[in-house]
Amino acid sequence: xxxxxxxxxxxxxxxxxxxxxxxxxxxxxxxxxxxxxxxxxxxxxxxxxxxxxxxxxxxxxxxxxxxxxxxxxxxxxxxxxxxxxxxxxxxxxxxxxxxxxxxxxxxxxxxxxxxxxxxxxxxxxxxxxxxxxxxxxxxxxxxxxxxxxxxxxxxxxxxxxxxxxxxxxxxxxxxxxxxxxxxxxxxxxxxxxxxxxxxxxxxxxxxxxxxxxxxxxxxxxxxxxxxxxxxxxxxxxxxxxxxxxxxxxxxxxxxxxxxxxxxxxxxxxxxxxxxxxxxxxxxxxxxxx
Amino acid sequence: xxxxxxxxxxxxxxxxxxxxxxxxxxxxxxxxxxxxxxxxxxxxxxxxxxxxxxxxxxxxxxxxxxxxxxxxxxxxxxxxxxxxxxxxxxxxxxxxxxxxxxxxxxxxxxxxxxxxxxxxxxxxxxxxxxxxxxxxxxxxxxxxxxxxxxxxxxxxxxxxxxxxxxxxxxxxxxxxxxxxxxxxxxxxxxxxxxxxxxxxxxxxxxxxxxxxxxxxxxxxxxxxxxxxxxxxxxxxxxxxxxxxxxxxxxxxxxxxxxxxxxxxxxxxxxxxxxxxxxxxxxxxxxxxxxxxxxxxxxxxxxxxxxxxxxxxxxxxxxxxxxxxxxxxxxxxxxxxxxxxxxxxxxxxxxxxxx
Ligand SMILES: Nc1ncnc2c1ncn2[C@@H]1O[C@H](COP(=O)(O)OP(=O)(O)OP(=O)(O)O)[C@@H](O)[C@H]1O
Ligand SMILES: [Mg+2]
Numbered sequence: 001x002x003x004x005x006x007x008x009x010x011x012x013x014x015x016x017x018x019x020x021x022x023x024x025x026x027x028x029x030x031x032x033x034x035x036x037x038x039x040x041x042x043x044x045x046x047x048x049x050x051x052x053x054x055x056x057x058x059x060x061x062x063x064x065x066x067x068x069x070x071x072x073x074x075x076x077x078x079x080x081x082x083x084x085x086x087x088x089x090x091x092x093x094x095x096x097x098x099x100x101x102x103x104x105x106x107x108x109x110x111x112x113x114x115x116x117x118x119x120x121x122x123x124x125x126x127x128x129x130x131x132x133x134x135x136x137x138x139x140x141x142x143x144x145x146x147x148x149x150x151x152x153x154x155x156x157x158x159x160x161x162x163x164x165x166x167x168x169x170x171x172x173x174x175x176x177x178x179x180x181x182x183x184x185x186x187x188x189x190x191x192x193x194x195x196x197x198x199x200x201x202x203x204x205x206x207x208x209x210x211x212x213x214x215x216x217x218x219x220x221x222x223x224x225x226x227x228x229x230x231x232x233x234x235x236x237x238x239x240x241x242x243x244x245x246x247x248x249x250x251x252x253x254x255x256x257x258x259x260x261x262x263x264x265x266x267x268x269x270x271x272x273x274x275x276x277x278x279x280x281x282x283x284x285x286x287x288x289x
Numbered sequence: 290x291x292x293x294x295x296x297x298x299x300x301x302x303x304x305x306x307x308x309x310x311x312x313x314x315x316x317x318x319x320x321x322x323x324x325x326x327x328x329x330x331x332x333x334x335x336x337x338x339x340x341x342x343x344x345x346x347x348x349x350x351x352x353x354x355x356x357x358x359x360x361x362x363x364x365x366x367x368x369x370x371x372x373x374x375x376x377x378x379x380x381x382x383x384x385x386x387x388x389x390x391x392x393x394x395x396x397x398x399x400x401x402x403x404x405x406x407x408x409x410x411x412x413x414x415x416x417x418x419x420x421x422x423x424x425x426x427x428x429x430x431x432x433x434x435x436x437x438x439x440x441x442x443x444x445x446x447x448x449x450x451x452x453x454x455x456x457x458x459x460x461x462x463x464x465x466x467x468x469x470x471x472x473x474x475x476x477x478x479x480x481x482x483x484x485x486x487x488x489x490x491x492x493x494x495x496x497x498x499x500x501x502x503x504x505x506x507x508x509x510x511x512x513x514x515x516x517x518x519x520x521x522x523x524x525x526x527x528x529x530x531x532x533x534x535x536x537x538x539x540x541x542x543x544x545x546x547x548x549x550x551x552x553x554x555x556x557x558x559x560x561x562x563x564x565x566x567x568x569x570x571x572x573x574x575x576x577x578x579x580x581x582x583x584x585x586x587x588x589x590x591x592x593x594x595x596x597x598x599x600x601x602x603x604x605x606x607x608x609x610x611x612x613x614x615x616x617x618x619x620x621x622x623x624x625x626x627x628x629x630x631x632x633x634x635x636x637x638x639x640x641x642x643x
Contacts, residue, residue, distance in 0.1 A: 005398075111407075115377055120432055121400040283379040286302065 009123065016122045020130030028134065040145050047149040050075055050214070063216050068245040073157060076150030077241050078213040080143045081169065085233050086207070087139045088176045089200050092184035092275070095131035097193065099124075100282070114282060124279060160244030164253060168243065171260045172236025178267025179203055179232075185271075185278035188285070207233050232267070235260040290389045292480050292513035293351040293374065297383030300344040300366075300373050305330065306337045343369040345537035346383070351530070353388075353479065354511040356503055358524040360634065361534035367517035368407075370534070371482045374515075375405035388479050403480040404473055418458040422449050422468050425457065426475055439475055446505050447471035463494035470498060474506065481506065483516040487523065499527045521630040531630065533637060541637050545630060552636060553628035555580050555598045558606060561622040562613055563592050569616035570595065576612065578605045592621060 054071045067074045102113030117124055147155070183200035186192040210217055210224055211233040217225060228234045235256045242248045242256075250257070307329075329336045343366045351357055359367045372378045374385055376392055376399045385392045388402045420428075426440040444453050447467040452460070457468065466487075473481060487495045506512045507529075518524060524531050525545045533541040541548060562569075570593075574582045578599050585594040599605045602625050613620055 009397075118377060119375065119400055119405055121397070122432075123397075280379070283377065286378070 012121060013123045013126050016126040017130050020127045021134060024130055024134040025137075031138070036141070040141075043142055043145045044149050047076070047079060047146055048153075050079070051149070051153050063219050066218075066246070067216065067241055068156075070156060070245060072150065072153050073155050073245055074216070074241060075214065076146055076153075076155050077157075077244065078237060080146045081172075081233075081237055081240060082207075082213045083139050083142045083146070084169075084173065085176045085236070086204060087135060088173060089180050089183065089204055091132040091135050092128065092177070092180045093187065093192075093197055093200065094135075095128045096184045096187055096279075098131060099127050100187070102127075157244045159247050161247050161249055162244070164248070164250055164257075165240045165243035168236050168239025168253070168257060168260065171257065171264050172232050172239075175232035175236075175260065175264040175267045178264065178269075178271035181271030181275040182267070185274040188278035188281040189274075203231070207231060210234070212237050229259075232260055232263045235263070290353070291350050291386070292353040292355070293349060293385065293387055293515060295347050295349045295374075295383065295385040298344055298347045298349075298370070298373065298380055298385050299342065299382040300369050300378060301381045302341045302343055302369075304339045304341050306339055308335045308337065342537050344373065344380075347534075347537075347539050349532065349539065349542075351513060351515065353513055354507060355513055355529040356507045356527060357513065357515045358528035358531045359515060359517040359534060360519070360521065360524055360531055360630070361517075362519070362638070364536075365534040366537040367534055368484055369537075371405065371484050371515070371517055375399070375403060375482050377405070402478055403482055404476050404478040405482040405484075406469060406473060406486065407484040419456060421454045421456055422471065423453045425468070426471060429472055429475055433476060435475065435477070439477070443471040443475040446474055446501070463490060466490050466494060466498060470501065474510075477510065477512075479512050481512060481514040481516075483514060485518055486516050487518065487520070495523070499523065503527060521634060525630045533634060535638050541633070549628050549630065549633055552633050554600050556600075556602050556628060557596050557598050557626045558602055558609065559622075559624045559626065560595045560597075560609070560613070560620060561588060561592055562595065563619035563621050565593050565613065565618040566616055569613055569618050572612055572616070573597070573609055576605060576608055578608075 051072055054075055064071055064074065099113050099117075103111070111119070113127070114124070116122075117127060179199070183197050183203075186197050186199055190198075192198070206227055207213070210220060210228040211231050212218075212228065213233075217228040217234055220228065239253050239256050239260065242253060330338065345366070347370065359370065361367050369378065373380050374387065374392065376396045380393070387399055390398060390402055392399055422444060423440060426443060427437060429435075430437055430440060444450050447470050449464065449467055449471060452464065457465070460468065487498065490498070502514060507514060528545060530543065531545050531548060532539055541552065543551070570584060573579075573595065576597075578601055579597050580600065581598040583596045583598075585596060588594050597605065597609065606623075606625065610620065610623070
């Protein structure tokens with residue numbers, strides 16, 4: 001009985017998830033023509049600016065020694081992971097806003113997207129995840145562009161420990177998804193419908209300064225490094241770089257991976273629970289939008 | 290098993306009332322500004338918090354296979370009740386069962402048992418104007434996992450066969466309403482929750498749709514339809530059972546005729562009499578079987594209007610007529626008013642208000 005129910009739920013999810021995904025892709029076709037070429041050019045020029053800037057004092061600071069004294073590889077990895085993580089911070093909130101504001105219908109007769117989804121038995125996660133996944137496609141393209149620019153400038157990751165780097169990125173990703181979900185819950189909980197969502201803002205603003213995207217966080221004063229150590233991005237970046245650039249393995253990075261794991265184990269379930277709660281609030285409170 | 294059973298179902302809303310004429314930046318619960326709404330809620334003296342009990346301790350038992358009408362004035366909680374049953378709103382207290390399924394414990398499965406349509410015209414929400422009825426029904430059939438053969442039946446029943454392959458954008462209002470009904474038929478759910486289904490639909494189509502719903506959905510498919518409306522005439526004509534709501538409470542329910550009989554025992558007889566001598570009026574007032582006699586006064590110089598209330602017009606009417614005729618009054622007009630649901634409604638609401 002219960003297994004049957006779970007099975008129908010999963011089949012409902014998959015059927016609708018792909019429908020929504022396809023729909024989103026279709027609706028965003030313009031992106032390929034009117035955004036992608038310009039976007040790619042911007043990214044290439046932006047990344048090059050950073051790289052020339054870096055070249056001008058390459059390797060002069062001994063702090064790069066621990067990352068293989070390779071500023072270009074250091075920076076490219078930072079930029080790539082930053083585009084992944086910063087989108088992840090926003091993804092669920094934007095998807096939720098989009099879905100909650102959405103209307104379905106024709107000729108002046110409309111149902112709210114939420115009601116529509118509920119009345120047709122489509123799991124709410126289907127449109128949300130479809131929207132999020134759709135956005136990741138853009139991020140993966142961005143990461144690919146960074147990678148290409150990096151290779152052009154002499155990015156060296158051939159001797160790296162790919163498995164450990166991937167593990168670190170994935171655990172970090174899970175933790176950041178947790179933060180993204182917490183941020184998305186704030187729509188209903190504190191009413192962050194418009195403008196800045198404070199939690200995402202705080203994490204975003206700190207990440208830029210302290211997590212070591214553009215420079216190793218070890219250059220920061222001790223006091224600020226404390227802040228670095230509470231962000232999962234710091235650890236994910238560190239693990240990915242040390243594994244790829246210095247070829248470090250699991251045993252060398254166990255502390256970083258352990259802390260990251262702990263963060264993911266707290267943030268992810270917390271995010272999911274809070275998000276579920278916030279969506280349920282929709283049927284408890286009612287909103288005038 | 291009941292189609293719909295509610296147990297102490299209650300739903301409240303919090304509402305903030307903004308006194309005074311200044312326009313507040315923060316509309317009801319509009320979550321735009323946190324600080325502003327906190328200020329408004331806790332410090333602004335012009336803002337009053339009010340708890341509205343939109344559905345108040347409602348206990349219903351609706352059997353399967355009935356067309357049930359939910360009646361009530363504006364703001365009596367009909368929409369709220371239907372939305373709670375459709376799991377679009379959470380109840381504040383109590384619960385309900387749809388075909389034996391708890392709307393709280395099985396909230397994600399209620400859509401299988403109940404179809405909620407806010408107005409047959411709002412059924413347009415299930416459609417895309419660029420598609421044809423057949424395509425729309427196919428999408429619905431896929432969504433719900435129904436065999437596509439059912440589509441033809443639904444099209445036939447709703448008399449849309451001729452336009453089955455025409456784009457919906459070209460449809461008239463009544464055709465759209467029928468398409469909504471077709472979607473409902475296709476879904477074949479045991480319970481339908483309709484919120485003012487006929488608003489905006491012409492009389493003929495309304496009649497057609499009600500007959501259609503009653504014959505095909507209620508009688509043949511043994512489904513239950515709970516529909517909210519203000520239209521007492523429709524309710525009286527089509528409903529197997531009516532539920533009167535007022536300020537969130539169910540104040541009366543039952544079969545329309547029984548409800549009328551039980552609440553409104555008396556009927557009124559209205560006379561317009563030409564040249565009626567005063568002693569005739571007196572003896573009319575003294576007739577046995579009359580509960581209440583009202584002299585409405587002169588209509589013009591010679592004509593007066595009288596109303597008498599009785600439980601048994603068959604006995605009173607001949608006596609009254611002969612009294613007038615014998616007293617050389619001339620009867621211009623007689624009318625026996627059978628009470629309608631409207632009378633019931635007015636009376637029940639008045640009684641409840643005290
Ligand atoms: N979102 C809301 N927030 C606060 N109060 C609400 C909200 N929705 C409805 N109400 C209040 O709840 C009460 C019941 O409203 P409801 O819409 O259920 O009435 P109704 O019987 O459907 O009325 P109508 O016949 O006008 O459609 C009303 O007093 C209304 O003001
Ligand atoms: Mg209503």
